[in-house]
Every structure is written in structure tokens, then in C-alpha cells.
Amino acid sequence: MDQPLKTVITGVSGRMGRMLVATIADSDRTVVSAAVERAGHDWIGRDLGEVLGGAPTGVTVTDDIALALQGADAVIDFTAPAATIAFARAAAEAGVAHVIGTTGMTTDDIAQLSGPAERTVLVRAGNMSLGVNLLVQLTRRVAAALDEDYDIEIIESHHNQKVDAPSGTALMLGEAAAAGRGVALEDVSDRGRDGITGARTRGDIGFAAIRGGDIVGEHDVMFAATGERITLRHVASDRSVFARGAVKAALWSRGKPPGAYDMLDVLGLSED
Numbered sequence: 001m002d003q004p005l006k007t008v009i010t011g012v013s014g015r016m017g018r019m020l021v022a023t024i025a026d027s028d029r030t031v032v033s034a035a036v037e038r039a040g041h042d043w044i045g046r047d048l049g050e051v052l053g054g055a056p057t058g059v060t061v062t063d064d065i066a067l068a069l070q071g072a073d074a075v076i077d078f079t080a081p082a083a084t085i086a087f088a089r090a091a092a093e094a095g096v097a098h099v100i101g102t103t104g105m106t107t108d109d110i111a112q113l114s115g116p117a118e119r120t121v122l123v124r125a126g127n128m129s130l131g132v133n134l135l136v137q138l139t140r141r142v143a144a145a146l147d148e149d150y151d152i153e154i155i156e157s158h159h160n161q162k163v164d165a166p167s168g169t170a171l172m173l174g175e176a177a178a179a180g181r182g183v184a185l186e187d188v189s190d191r192g193r194d195g196i197t198g199a200r201t202r203g204d205i206g207f208a209a210i211r212g213g214d215i216v217g218e219h220d221v222m223f224a225a226t227g228e229r230i231t232l233r234h235v236a237s238d239r240s241v242f243a244r245g246a247v248k249a250a251l252w253s254r255g256k257p258p259g260a261y262d263m264l265d266v267l268g269l270s271e272d
């Protein structure tokens with residue numbers, strides 16, 4: 001068997017960072033080799049196990065990404081767009097695979113990942129769960145089978161701490177629906193209805209975002225026509241589905257050539 005994958009976790013005190021530490025602790029194929037938080041965070045300089053309320057692990061939380069990447073095989077990154085761009089450059093420099101779950105990235109942010117992806121393996125997805133990635137493929141197929149008599153609406157629901165909208169998953173589903181229809185999402189996307197909006201434009205793909213309580217992540221893709229409605233739905237009730245997908249992507253990265261990949265590649269669901 002291969003040596004356990006030496007994995008760096010960024011944003012380690014966050015909702016996903018903590019879930020990743022727990023997921024890796026349950027695996028004999030990966031170990032946390034370093035843990036990163038933002039400068040000034042009160043976990044910096046402290047033992048990861050102790051700040052999580054357990055036994056010491058020997059991993060000291062750091063804000064120095066270059067140091068954290070030394071000798072590592074992969075970095076799993078669920079943080080924020082500016083941090084992720086900086087980490088992509090550092091991972092490319094260190095030749096370490098970069099698994100990105102961060103959402104809310106603009107087109108310009110994403111363009112800044114193409115240089116790093118020429119130098120290392122970069123896997124990025126707005127949702128790392130198997131279920132959502134299957135839903136992406138189903139959405140593309142249903143959109144291809146139906147014409148514009150079926151209005152496509154994407155409704156996402158998340159917890160009250162989420163900072164970006166529409167969710168990364170909603171945008172993945174929108175891209176899939178647009179691809180199924182053979183159009184560019186940017187040409188048909190309707191993201192901000194408020195006031196006297198006028199009637200719906202035929203062919204648009206609409207987005208709606210709900211924020212409340214501790215909702216982990218729910219996504220509906222609705223195809224609404226006169227007289228009938230089809231809804232494809234995914235409900236995440238536990239963040240472990242995202243963490244398991246991210247760890248799978250990190251393990252998959254081993255030995256792969258540099259390039260930009262997504263979870264469809266990792267899961268073998270890519271149809272292109």
C-alpha cells in the first residue's frame with residue numbers, strides 16, 4: 001500500500017476544516033501533515049489536537065502556507081477566494097496538488113488559477129459530494145431533452161453564515177442546464193428578481209437563494225412547464241459528504257499530470 005497521503009488543511013478552524021480533520025482521522029490512507037489558519041487567528045502556534053479539544057497531534061497550526069506545504073502531497077482548501085488564489089500559487093510553487101472547495105470565486109478569480117494548474121494538479125468543484133455531481137449530469141441530460149417550454153429555476157438553501165450567493169453548487173447546476181440547452185449560462189442567467197421585473201424571459205435560467213439556521217445545503221433544479229413540473233433535488237444533511245469527496249480528490253491526484261480537474265474527473269462521471 002502507498003504511504004498515507006500527507007495532507008495540508010487550510011481554514012482548519014472552519015466548518016469544513018474541522019470536518020476534514022475528522023474525516024482524515026478515520027482514514028488510514030491520509031494524514032494531516034499541516035494545518036493552516038489566517039494570520040492573527042487564535043489557533044496559530046497551538047497544537048491542532050488540543051485546540052480541537054483532544055490529545056496533542058504534534059501538528060502546530062500555522063499561518064505560513066509555504067512552510068505547511070513542505071514535504072506535503074496535497075492541500076485541501078475550503079476558505080475564501082483571495083486566500084485560495086494565494087494558496088494556488090504556493091501549491092504550484094511547491095509542486096503540491098491543490099483541492100479547492102472554496103466558492104464565491106469570480107470569473108477573474110478563476111482565471112488566476114490557470115497558471116498554477118499548468119504546474120500542479122488542481123481539482124476544483126463547488127460541491128464535492130457524489131450526489132451533487134450525479135445531479136449535475138442528470139440536469140444536463142434533462143435540459144437537453146426538454147425545450148424552452150420548460151422554464152428552468154434553481155433554488156438553493158443554506159445556513160445563515162454562508163457569505164456567497166448563488167451557491168457554487170447552484171452555479172454548477174446552472175452551467176449544466178445551460179450546456180444541455182447548448183447556450184452560455186452568462187447569456188441566460190437571471191439572478192436578482194426584485195420589484196416590477198416583467199414577465200419571465202423564455203429560455204432564462206433563474207436562481208433563488210434561501211439562507212436560514214443550520215441548513216447544510218439543499219438544491220432543487222425545477223423544470224416548470226404549463227401543466228407539469230419536474231424537480232431534481234439534492235439534500236446534504238451532513239458536511240461529511242463534502243469532506244469525503246475532497247479527500248477522495250486528494251488521493252486521486254497522486255501521480256496525475258498537472259492540469260485543471262473537477263469532481264466529475266475524480267468520480268469518473270465526465271461525459272466529454
Ligand SMILES: NC(=O)C1=CN([C@@H]2O[C@H](COP(=O)(O)OP(=O)(O)OC[C@H]3O[C@@H](n4cnc5c(N)ncnc54)[C@H](O)[C@@H]3O)[C@@H](O)[C@H]2O)C=CC1
Nearest residue numbers: 011014015016037038078079083101102103126127128242
Ligand atoms: N465545494 C464544496 O463541496 C463545499 C464548499 N464549501 C465552501 O467552502 C468555503 C468555506 O466554507 P466553511 O467551512 O463553511 O466556512 P468557514 O467560514 O466556517 O471557514 C472558512 C475558514 O477559512 C479561514 N480562512 C479565511 N482566510 C484564510 C487565509 N487567508 N488563510 C487561512 N485560513 C483562512 C477562516 O478563518 C475560516 O476558519 C466556502 O466558500 C463554502 O462555500 C463549503 C462546503 C462544501
Ligand SMILES: O=C(O)C1=N[C@H](C(=O)O)C[C@H](O)C1
Nearest residue numbers: 103126127162167168169217
Ligand atoms: O457554504 C456552504 O456551506 C456550502 N457551500 C457549497 C456551495 O456554495 O454550493 C457547497 C454546499 O452546498 C455547502
